[in-house]
Amino acid sequence: MNFQGKVVIVAGGTGALGRAASVAFLDAGAKVIATYRRQEEYDALVASAGVGAARLGGATVDVTDESAVKAFTEGVTAQHGRLDVLVNAVGGYAGGKKLWEADARTYDQMLALNLKAGWVLARAVLPAMIRRNRGWIVNVASKAAYGRSAGAALYAASKAGALALFDSLAEEVKTYNINVNSVVPSIFDTEANRQAMPGADFSKWPKPEEIAGVILFLCSEEARVVHGAAIPVYGRT
Numbered sequence: 001m002n003f004q005g006k007v008v009i010v011a012g013g014t015g016a017l018g019r020a021a022s023v024a025f026l027d028a029g030a031k032v033i034a035t036y037r038r039q040e041e042y043d044a045l046v047a048s049a050g051v052g053a054a055r056l057g058g059a060t061v062d063v064t065d066e067s068a069v070k071a072f073t074e075g076v077t078a079q080h081g082r083l084d085v086l087v088n089a090v091g092g093y094a095g096g097k098k099l100w101e102a103d104a105r106t107y108d109q110m111l112a113l114n115l116k117a118g119w120v121l122a123r124a125v126l127p128a129m130i131r132r133n134r135g136w137i138v139n140v141a142s143k144a145a146y147g148r149s150a151g152a153a154l155y156a157a158s159k160a161g162a163l164a165l166f167d168s169l170a171e172e173v174k175t176y177n178i179n180v181n182s183v184v185p186s187i188f189d190t191e192a193n194r195q196a197m198p199g200a201d202f203s204k205w206p207k208p209e210e211i212a213g214v215i216l217f218l219c220s221e222e223a224r225v226v227h228g229a230a231i232p233v234y235g236r237t
């Protein structure tokens with residue numbers, strides 16, 4: 001897949017999946033702007049980007065902050081003259097407590113990271129995509145959205161909300177040639193998951209790079225007919 005000349009925002013671009021997606025887009029020739037919060041994470045992304053680092057930019061943005069995200073996306077569009085792709089790889093997990101044990105702070109955090117962030121980001125990138133009558137948005141959801149997530153009700157609800165949000169958006173942008181899809185991982189192979197589950201069989205977990213490949217496909221011309229989908233990327237988990 002060739003993304004030369006395309007401008008891609010990867011929100012959460014220094015996270016486990018975000019980093020893999022950023023590097024994959026760079027390898028395919030795109031200009032990538034990754035949002036990040038910690039400088040050392042961005043430095044690690046630059047190091048893993050190799051020669052592609054010349055086409056990589058970064059910005060520290062709290063993606064739940066509407067005005068900060070609007071200023072950021074307008075800056076990207078002004079600098080590069082276009083904005084083709086948004087990948088939202090921001091997210092957070094809270095679990096291990098029953099619904100009646102989890103507190104209001106966790107509720108706010110889950111809704112902010114997994115639902116509001118997607119809304120804020122999509123809202124900010126859509127004007128530029130609508131102007132060009134083309135664009136691609138991929139949100140990273142979770143299998144938990146489909147229910148039976150005992151001990152993670154707030155996470156599951158926030159991810160289910162995000163699926164509904166992007167599914168509805170897909171209907172709304174049909175006339176603008178903007179492809180909107182979600183990928184739906186179960187567990188995948190990250191350092192954090194390895195540390196949390198040292199006894200698990202890591203070989204069964206999809207690699208972030210494999211999921212990133214699906215994200216790239218969804219943003220390719222070849223996937224023009226895939227719209228309003230939620231693609232499972234569970235692998236063998």
Ligand SMILES: NC(=O)c1ccc[n+]([C@@H]2O[C@H](COP(=O)([O-])OP(=O)(O)OC[C@H]3O[C@@H](n4cnc5c(N)ncnc54)[C@H](OP(=O)(O)O)[C@@H]3O)[C@@H](O)[C@H]2O)c1
Nearest residue numbers: 012014015016017037062063090091140142185186187188
């Ligand atoms: N890992 C899994 O097994 C798994 C399974 C199913 C679904 N998912 C979903 O897949 C997505 C990526 O997961 P991951 O494991 O790659 O997560 P990750 O490594 O924690 O990456 C998430 C990224 O989002 C950033 N972030 C968090 N809050 C932010 C904010 N307010 N503003 C800007 N950036 C913020 C984090 O920055 P900091 O590092 O500074 O916090 C981090 O870079 C998430 O939506 C997650 O829910 C993951």
